[in-house]
Amino acid sequence: MEPKVNKNVTILEVGFGNLPSLDRVLKQLNVDTKNVESAQDILEAEHLMIPGVGSFETAMNYLNQNNYGQTLKKRALELKLPTLGICLGAQIMFDIGQEGKIMKGLSIFNGTIENLTNKLAKKKSHTGWDKVKFRQDFLGVSENENIDFFFNHDYIMIPDNKDDISAECDYGGNFAVALKKYSCYAVQFHPEKSQKSGLAILSNFLGLKHV
Amino acid sequence: MYKRIIALILINNGIVCRTRNFQPDYMYSDEFIDGKYFDEIICIDVSQVRTDKSHSLFLEAIEKIMEHSQLPLAIGGGIKSIEDIKRYRKFGADRYVINQTEADSDTFVEKAIKEFGKSSIISSLNHWGNLTYSNGVNTNKVLQQRVHQIFNNRGSELLLNSVERDGTLLGFDNANAETIANTYDLPLIISGGVGRWSHIFDTLQIENIEAVCTSNIYHFTTKTISTWRSEVMSKGGNVRIV
Numbered sequence: 001m002e003p004k005v006n007k008n009v010t011i012l013e014v015g016f017g018n019l020p021s022l023d024r025v026l027k028q029l030n031v032d033t034k035n036v037e038s039a040q041d042i043l044e045a046e047h048l049m050i051p052g053v054g055s056f057e058t059a060m061n062y063l064n065q066n067n068y069g070q071t072l073k074k075r076a077l078e079l080k081l082p083t084l085g086i087c088l089g090a091q092i093m094f095d096i097g098q099e100g101k102i103m104k105g106l107s108i109f110n111g112t113i114e115n116l117t118n119k120l121a122k123k124k125s126h127t128g129w130d131k132v133k134f135r136q137d138f139l140g141v142s143e144n145e146n147i148d149f150f151f152n153h154d155y156i157m158i159p160d161n162k163d164d165i166s167a168e169c170d171y172g173g174n175f176a177v178a179l180k181k182y183s184c185y186a187v188q189f190h191p192e193k194s195q196k197s198g199l200a201i202l203s204n205f206l207g208l209k210h211v
Numbered sequence: 212m213y214k215r216i217i218a219l220i221l222i223n224n225g226i227v228c229r230t231r232n233f234q235p236d237y238m239y240s241d242e243f244i245d246g247k248y249f250d251e252i253i254c255i256d257v258s259q260v261r262t263d264k265s266h267s268l269f270l271e272a273i274e275k276i277m278e279h280s281q282l283p284l285a286i287g288g289g290i291k292s293i294e295d296i297k298r299y300r301k302f303g304a305d306r307y308v309i310n311q312t313e314a315d316s317d318t319f320v321e322k323a324i325k326e327f328g329k330s331s332i333i334s335s336l337n338h339w340g341n342l343t344y345s346n347g348v349n350t351n352k353v354l355q356q357r358v359h360q361i362f363n364n365r366g367s368e369l370l371l372n373s374v375e376r377d378g379t380l381l382g383f384d385n386a387n388a389e390t391i392a393n394t395y396d397l398p399l400i401i402s403g404g405v406g407r408w409s410h411i412f413d414t415l416q417i418e419n420i421e422a423v424c425t426s427n428i429y430h431f432t433t434k435t436i437s438t439w440r441s442e443v444m445s446k447g448g449n450v451r452i453v
Contacts, residue, residue: 016326016327016328016331018300018303018304018305020300020301020303020304021284021303021305023303024277024303025281028279053305053331054328054331055328123396124367124396124397125329125330125368125398126212127330127367127368127421128212128213128214128215128250128421128422129213129215129250130212130213131213148213148452150250150251150282151212152283152330152367153330154330154367171212190283190305192281193281193283193305194281195247195281195453196281198281199281
């Protein structure tokens with residue numbers, strides 16, 4: 001078992017999420033959760049997690065309607081507060097998404113979100129457990145480690161700046177699955193569905209101190 | 212990507228059960244489930260009549276199964292409306308299993324995919340040999356034709372349930388699974404009939420078969436799945452180390 005952390009985490013769900021599923025695992029870690037109800041919650045949260053599944057378009061419409069987009073950018077780029085985006089919650093941190101209609105994202109990371117069938121030599125969803133190769137230290141994982149995580153997605157993150165990439169996966173070609181910039185972490189895999197390797201990532205994120 | 216061994220857990224009015232040819236056979240204690248050695252968990256509510264009471268018993272059983280688990284969870288059983296999916300989402304599901312054996316499910320599946328995304332949906336077809344199986348009898352419809360019909364209107368994976376093999380321990384219906392796997396480029400999950408580790412190994416060797424389900428055998432001993440996984444791996448099967 002991972003060491004238990006006594007923490008609060010604020011959650012901003014985008015799209016049609018699997019929030020109850022994430023909640024269950026955070027409870028196992030003895031973490032209390034609070035849902036974002038206002039832009040102020042986004043600015044004040046010590047640790048913010050953005051889970052989500054569904055389409056980029058739906059997620060961005062939701063953020064824009066509530067004026068959360070600019071607040072998230074401020075949190076990440078100016079205040080540099082710990083923020084973890086999971087799956088769709090990671091993808092919305094990019095410049096442009098192409099799921100649904102072409103849509104602007106938050107531009108915390110520069111790059112695009114594209115259907116994997118356009119970029120990789122595969123014609124099927126990336127669903128299941130796959131090996132992740134870490135290129136940089138990332139939330140407790142060391143450079144050069146290979147660790148298995150659970151994935152379920154059709155779209156992938158294509159960053160402009162290769163230095164942002166902390167880890168890659170090979171599914172008919174390499175693609176980015178973990179990125180960091182300031183205190184902003186983006187993961188394509190589901191740490192909350194990845195047994196002990198996922199718990200380690202979540203615990204490390206919750207242990208981050210703001211400096 | 213690794214191939215998966217999935218626990219397919221059938222729950223009848225809140226009680227984990229075993230079936231043979233889809234008929235409830237024995238009841239089991241969920242204490243026996245060797246959860247952590249699987250790659251994914253699928254819970255299906257097989258209650259004959261679904262009521263508020265049966266839903267809450269189903270949820271209690273799921274909570275117990277998932278108490279110490281951080282595995283992906285798919286939930287199914289009687290999903291016919293968007294509200295059914297939303298209910299199972301509250302139960303903590305990551306994906307939803309929708310039975311597409313009958314054509315009257317097609318309009319709903321299209322709607323569900325539009326609302327929740329293709330990758331949230333697992334389509335399932337029940338079959339007996341090369342014919343589909345519905346409402347307790349095998350139909351005169353050919354399984355492959357039904358796969359053809361739903362190919363462009365389905366979830367990201369297709370679960371093939373062999374009712375004929377269910378609970379028999381004779382092995383998966385590889386002949387029919389392979390026909391589908393060779394004809395269509397879609398990820399398959401195969402269920403029904405596993406009795407020993409070599410059944411898992413053999414079926415996972417087939418291209419396009421991404422996962423197999425065990426729904427009965429792991430109840431027999433708490434060590435079954437960890438031992439089987441080691442056997443499959445030692446023979447070169449592409450499964451992850453747990």
